[in-house]
Amino acid sequence: MIQIQIWADFECPYCYFQTIVLExxxxxxxxxxxxxxxxxxxxxxxGQVTPSQSYKDNFETAKSEPIVLKEGLEFLVPTFLTYTWLAQESVYFANSQGLSLKLARALFDAFFLGGLDISSEEVVMKIASKVGLDIQQLRQALDNGKLTKQVMADEQEFKTYGFQGLPAMLIGEKNFSPRSFMPITGYKTLEELLEILPK
Structure with a gap:
């Protein structure tokens, strides 16, 4: 089985595109x-901060990607950026239930298409419930602090691989050492990934 590990941020439009491609x-x-x-x-x-001009410029550039038209994405221009740690911990937890990609897509949709505050526990829990996550187990995992440690470890590992931007991926055969995986940085289309993946 092929495994793709993806580092992504919920306020990055290219990470949103990559999630759709991975689906x-x-x-x-x-x-x-x-x-x-x-x-x-x-x-x-x-809290919430106003997007910088560079973020706005990057966002406008991202909207011209072919996947936007192909998927019929009707973007709302973000009026704020916020703390996404809760969303990150929740999607990390969803790995254990095979729902990480589904939850990630729903959170991206909520932020970029719905203009919702994904730092809100109420918003995240509602979305997690809709995609089939066990909310009680999620709350317990969030409360005991283990997910926070895992997310911090992910961020540190991102740096050890020398990634310079998002999205970033490791691609290889499952159960092999991550060091044997191919590191990929930047948004890749479906066609590009099909060329990269082990045959």
């Missing part, structure tokens, strides 16, 4: 591809 790829591989969510927060802020 399509997973459907194509029919159980022969495992996606593991790894956490990295680009803008670790408390």
């Amino acid at each position: 399509n790829l997973q459907a194509k591989y029919q159980g022969r591809l495992e996606i593991v969510w790894r956490a990295f927060e680009l803008i670790p802020v408390e």
Whole structure:
């Protein structure tokens, strides 16, 4: 089985695109591809902040990607950026239930298409419930602090691999050492990933 580990941030439009591509790829591989969510927060802020001009410029550029038209994505221009740690911990937890990609997509949709505050526990729990996550187990995992340690470890590992941007991926055969995986940085289309994946 092929495994793709992906580091992504919920306020990065290219990470959103990559999640959609991975959904399509997973459907194509029919159980022969495992996606593991790894956490990295680009803008670790408390509360809400106004997007910088560079963020707005990057967002406008991202909207011209072919996948936006193909998927019929009707973006709302983000009016704020917020703390996404809760979302990251929740999707990391969803790895254990095979729902990380589904939850990640729903959170991206909520932020970029719905303009919702994904730092809100109420919002995240409602979305997690809709995708089939066990909310009671999620709350317990969030409360005991283990997910926080895992997310912090993910961010540190991102740095050890020398990744310079998001999305970032490791691609290889499951159960082999991550050091044997191919590191990939930057958004890749479905066609590009099909060329990269082990045959």
